[in-house]
Amino acid sequence: MQVPLSWYLVVAAALFCIGLYGALSRRNAIAVLMGVELMLNSVNVNLLAFWRHVEAVAGTLSGQVFAIIVITVAAAEAAVGLALVIAVYRNRRTVDVEDVDLMKF
């Protein structure tokens, strides 16, 4: 309790916005995925901060379970996303997101 809840939330928000900037502004597909991982990390920090400050007194653990599931989903998404990047690289020899634009009008 010596670290107030709002500090954790501000750090999580900052991490989320940095990850958002990374996901939106980078050219390399893998760098975009790294931004997405940052955003998922910030969500985890948020969830656990709320669990500790609001829920832990009741002895329920849904915050921690939620965080574990988010880590699981992030791992699955990183695996499939990177497999897609490798497949695209093998076919088109590029990982630049601006070059993969066949479906644009």
Next chain:
Amino acid sequence: MNFPQVVFIIASAIALGGAVGVVTTRNLFRAALFLVLSFVGVVGLFVLLEAELLAMIQLLVYVGAISILIIFAIMLSQRLMSSEFRAQNEQWLMALVTAVILFGLLLVVLLRVNWPTSPAEVPSDAISLLGQALVSPDQFVLVFEVASVLLLVALVGAVIIARER
């Protein structure tokens, strides 16, 4: 400014510094290493929040597995040094403005709300309670099973997508 606050500042400096390094550096391998640094900072934050099991799981899964996955993908898709290409795409300014405005809005909201806090202690056998919560039928067993099916599907899917023809 007591000791947990000092540790909090150090851990969040590591996490945020690593994050800034990820999104600004041009060399992709260094970006992956900055990402690992950010993960380690987040592990520090988890330990401060008295969720040690989550901290160790984060270390094991993120630093031990996802980072290696990202580094392998970088190595397998590496072209000859892309120093002549820009690292940012053409909408970087809009992205920066969006991120800054979003952070400003969140900051205003977060600092104004009167958050409820409880001074209670975490139960001492939180780990065994967590284990029971994950498999007991009136708590989270369905979520647990769905997550394992998701992992199986992702495993099979990733292998099939990245396979050599």
Next chain:
Amino acid sequence: MDFILNFWVEFGAWVGDLLASWGLPEWAVNLIADFAGVLILLVMGIMAVLIFTPMERKVVARMQDRPGPNRVWPYGLLQALADAIKMLTKEDIVPRNADRALHLLAPLLVAIPALLVFAVLPWGPGLIGQDLNVGILYIVAIGAIHVLAIVIAGWGSNNKYALLSAFRVVNQLLAYEIPMVLCILTVILFARTMSTQGIVEAQTIPYFVVTPVAGMIFLVCALAEANRSPVDLIEADSEMVAGYMVEYSGMKFAMFFIAEYVNMFAVAIVIATLFLGGWKFFGLEDLAPVLTPIIVFVKAVFVIFCMLWFRATFPRLRFDHLVGFAWKFLVPLSLVNLMLGALVVKLTENLWGQAGLMLLGNVVMVAVTAFILNRAARRVREAPALKRIVAVER
């Protein structure tokens, strides 16, 4: 007499009182005590290198019927010092196009996790760096950082053979991490706690007796995680020319070396904690708690002797055999062991009953496995010659 028997705990309390009596505030006393503890653990870790380097060379040499290094001091016991002086005086070469920061970072990242493990190893009833209640998971997570450090070492050398070797090492380490974690899970099932101190205290019967299959699988996986023979294809001199360490010279190479030996020592203590009873020795620890660190050390030396014995005895495994062994043999075996352990823990609460049932189940498992392997080997042996070659290659 009581002071001598409880020496370590009493000594710590006496130093704390001495510091407090000098007028330092509470937080300074704690800080100094913490620093002293960290320093002691670090020194103990580095001492492992000094003791085990000459021990390894002498033991392996004696098993090969030759004397081993015997120039430095009687019986060659200070050989590690001679090695250290040699490595300190070598030139530090960085390849031309290599990333200098990564080239420097990799040896540090390999050495640091090896030393971090010492924080949760129990040396006695009150003697532990920090009794985390997720101690064993901490050790596994630190092993995962080791994998990352090797990839950085391979990439930072700007040498495609080093990179290839780093890929192989990661492959091997990840493959052997899974049976290791499954065996640790089996031990946690019996001990009902993840803290290392709790696991030692729950071992009224050493877990190697309760579940020998898990103990043997863990020993093999620990050998693979520490890159020791017979699974040291990566760093053997006749193989990939020292693999991912090929572009490192001087003190950086010494760091890799130190990291390997500290890793071996830490893993040996983990095996002693999980499977051999830790600081317990048939009641000796109640009579004289001062002897508990020595008990742990003796058990760790025994495990290291077994590892050196394996090195001197077995031929090296080919890489695809290595990885196939982990995925196709060790993972199903340790999964079956885990399920058996879960069943036994639910069937009876009494530890002797659990131990008996588990031992019986392990014997049955080993017999069934031997039978299946025998039949498969017979099928390969009695096949016509061409099919035999193809079958063994697969």
